Amino acid sequence: MAQSQQKTNAGRFFEDYAVGQTLVHAVPRTVSGGERALYHALYPARHALYSSDTFAQSCGLPCSPIDDLAAFHLVFGKTVPDVSLNAVANLGYAEGRWLKPVYPGDTLRAVSEVIGVKQNSNGKTGVVWVRTRGLNETGETVLEYVRWVMVRKRDPQAPAPETVVPELAAAVAPDQLAIPEGMEFEDYDFALAGEAHRWGDYEIGERIDHVDGVTIEEAEHMMATRLWQNTAKVHFDLSVRPEGRLIYGGHVISMARALSFNGLANAQMIVGLNAGAHANPCFAGDTVKAWSEVLDKAETSAPGVGAIRLRLVATKGGAPFDLRGADGKYLPHVLLDLDYWALMPM
Template identity: 70%
Template structure:
């Protein structure tokens, strides 16, 4: 009994602590194919080795979210097995493409702790770093989770709340080595809209919807070796439903965003993310995007868009983000909002 991993409780974390997470994981062509079977993704760069080469990239990069989910999944047994809630993400940067054959390992440093006033839970901030088999940083990010205390009587640690950037600054975006969009093939990519065609404040309705199923989200979540039981076990929740891994909704929304953002080929950074409401099998997910910012990038033919990606349950014709809480009347997310993600993407700048 004592040999199984009970996960860490709030008392087990201390600021400065470094945790090397288990199970290095080699990324394969099988992961790419399964990702394409589970999400309606059609971005040309990870879909085609020939297209990636035409954009100056060596090897066969997979979608950034494949690397992210794998790297994130590693942290679950140590960080969030006893989590009450995943509170947020910040400062997530993709430092170099992950290609098939790469092996990812993840470690995390605890950078903040704050016990909640109820004395039964606390918030833990960690900065996690995924490295490849050459020891190069592939991805890093901060997330914070609310974790149960083992014992409400344990004394509270000193409160340390890390200072986090509200979003990754354009100068901190890392352009993949060799990326060159000067001979970008718009027809092959599927849409004509490039950097210059998007305006800050513009909203794009991605139109399509996908109804979620249990086997699909379980397969996705297992693929990332994410083992939180609420995703797999109908006996783990009183309502008998399997809670869908938030990353499944992120990937679904990103894939849906192809329709209107087909040239936003690479995710460069994730600035913030909120899983506003849980998703379950039977929900139909739609997505819309808002252009939050635009930035020049120091690479040939490359620009960056800062995008808000919102996933909703049911078609939200008005693309409303804000509503009010029906009980309190206070500002809140509109009904049906599942995800509010803020990220940077690289996109061809278009002709000069």
């Protein structure tokens, strides 16, 4: 009997990446209202623009889009088998922009370009930078972002590639933010949105304790990760991580964003991702809470629409607003430090 050829995918290791590579990710996914229902079941998501067709239409959109982070997770999940299946950790994000809303019926796919590589001093791992684009069925880019991951080497003795570290913007400039076609907030209904606070009510430097908390459940985080078709072993397989299945970082992002509704109900649409760090691991049983800091504000060309730059911090205990210790490192209770732009009525 002939021996079977290897047909399974063990994932890429650090030495498999080279600057300039294009990675075309499987599998295209047609989005339906089911994504919205499951997203809202998994997180306490209540932003009106993503909950109601009539509210979205009053803001100039044809119907309610899929939640911005649901679209992000759908695109992100497609990249995992090619980018982070053998990753030790997802290290950061930059230059993220949501360029077009994603509506039920859209079909999303993803393509990434390798833009940087750097072997670590231990010789066992290296850092890979990729720029990922999520495309719809007509080839339009609906979102794009850079992320970098620490990836294991297959062979520690393999020679190190030439180091290339990309230069990345510290933040997306306000004039680079994409406002959805037709969006306007001149007839915005604050009562239906859930809060009266508008763009002008927030001051740079202001901090907001979002008060509420949610305890992470094992089954829910695995359901969420499967929903995004994220195949990273550390989220499912205890033989890979005996100390506990690691909660997908995007699950923490979405939970914190949903919790931020209490105090930021009118920060309706995320349009820019400036930076992000998963500061410490999250496991089932951790209770996630969140606080935000206003970092910047900007006007836009859309009627009644302002942009607000926010730091969103997720924690598993500790006092609100405590972020780093005297050594400059994140405190052990900090899970997430995310810097993003959102659209808000003026």
